[in-house]
């Protein structure tokens with residue numbers, strides 16, 4: 001991946017904050033200038049002392065430099081930290097925006113825990129790039145150049161010695177930096193991996209316990225944490241090698257300058273005050289060199305983080321569309337014609353020339369053995385995936401021609417294991433139709449037989465249902481999902497095995513509900529239990545990616561062997 005693209009993205013984040021960066025940078029520089037003036041001012045104090053002049057002026061100058069240096073420096077720091085928080089905020093906003101618009105096939109390939117760590121952990125590293133990274137680097141360079149200029153004014157020979165030492169440090173740091181970047185990238189990957197392992201455990205918390213797998217999973221998370229620690233240590237190790245070399249070189253330069261300078265003072269070719277000021281400047285080099293190394297490291301960390309953020313931002317995403325579509329309530333008709341579909345070039349074929357029609361209104365059922373490709377029909381209709389060949393039309397119009405948001409706003413979708421989201425029951429119900437009227441909520445609750453549940457709950461509709469609706473029973477969760485889809489007043493309701501977790505009484509009621517809904521809209525239901533769909537207007541029998549028969553329950557009992565077999569195993573054959 002080209003570095004320039006990472007830099008471009010990095011500066012894209014800074015653009016809205018460039019004034020703050022400038023202000024913070026200028027304040028920090030003023031602080032540095034004040035710091036830089038101190039040895040010179042110290043020299044004037046010493047000289048005044050030696051020449052028995054008034055100390056008032058030089059001491060006041062020195063005090064002012066100390067106060068300005070500290071005050072302005074602190075203010076500059078605050079401005080930069082504030083800007084850093086702003087950058088993290090906008091990076092998180094844009095990353096989350098992108099993430100939620102990613103296409104389903106891309107998200108299939110990603111690990112949720114790793115995605116989470118990119119939003120929470122990687123973005124925080126951006127803060128340091130500009131506060132500790134770029135600004136500190138600039139101010140360190142300024143300090144270094146300033147100190148070198150001052151030293152040049154004082155003594156050329158001593159400066160040469162110092163520069164020779166700096167050259168050694170510079171080349172060493174140059175060698176270490178690419179390694180720091182690689183290690184920083186690996187450290188971030190390791191943190192993401194740990195997030196992914198942890199997420200896996202938390203998603204299957206009960207199964208982990210029931211399988212007695214706690215120890216193994218603790219070890220797996222621990223292993224990922226150890227990896228993250230080791231990678232972090234590698235960065236720290238490389239940074240300290242660079243840091244200690246800078247420090248040692250400064251000490252070496254100090255001793256040499258002291259020796260050579262001392263000899264020259266003894267020979268009378270150098271003033272003591274100049275040697276002291278020179279040595280002070282030499283010490284001034286140590287801090288900026290450390291700062292420079294720290295700054296470089298932060299920039300490397302930031303670049304590694306930006307690379308991980310870019311990986312997500314560069315994935316194909318759906319176009320944002322905030323148009324409010326008024327799709328009406330007229331039932332929609334659907335047609336699959338010669339559809340060929342597989343989930344990826346290297347995946348087996350899922351739909352092999354699938355053609356069938358769902359007329360507007362009424363109840364159509366999709367049945368067939370597991371893996372026949374029934375749920376994939378819904379995934380294609382929602383345009384989560386694109387078919388490789390053939391056409392799918394809604395109301396006679398190719399779904400690729402519909403604005404995505406308009407297409408989806410006419411669909412109610414209850415997926416297999418439809419999730420209930422953490423939040424209140426009300427939030428879950430109005431999730432797909434936020435502006436819905438109270439009366440509509442109660443009408444749908446009555447339809448899905450959820451009124452009893454609501455009256456039993458301590459806070460009614462405002463009761464929190466827990467992560468993934470854990471405080472509800474399986475059947476209740478499923479009915480909540482159906483109610484949610486119905487509140488969208490869909491033109492086409494897609495129910496994927498919607499009744500599999502309901503008890504016999506509720507299933508019967510729901511069958512009535514589906515029949516009722518089918519008088520108002522088009523209902524396409526996937527059912528394993530044929531009992532739910534025997535009354536359907538039309539049943540499409542799928543097997544191994546093909547449509548093998550279409551008809552009513554009665555017709556199929558006589559015409560289709562597979563259907564008869566399915567019915568026989570479910571005790572549905574007429575006696």
Ligand SMILES: Nc1ncnc2c1ncn2[C@@H]1O[C@H](COP(=O)(O)OP(=O)(O)OP(=O)(O)O)[C@@H](O)[C@H]1O
Pocket residue numbers: 108343347350368369370371372373374375376377416
């Ligand atoms: N996201 C996916 N990525 C890759 N392959 C998938 C994906 N979803 C489903 N498949 C594969 O596609 C095939 C058809 O799956 P599909 O869910 O459509 O079948 P189904 O008829 O609904 O089965 P079931 O009744 O068991 O839910 C299966 O072999 C499955 O492994």
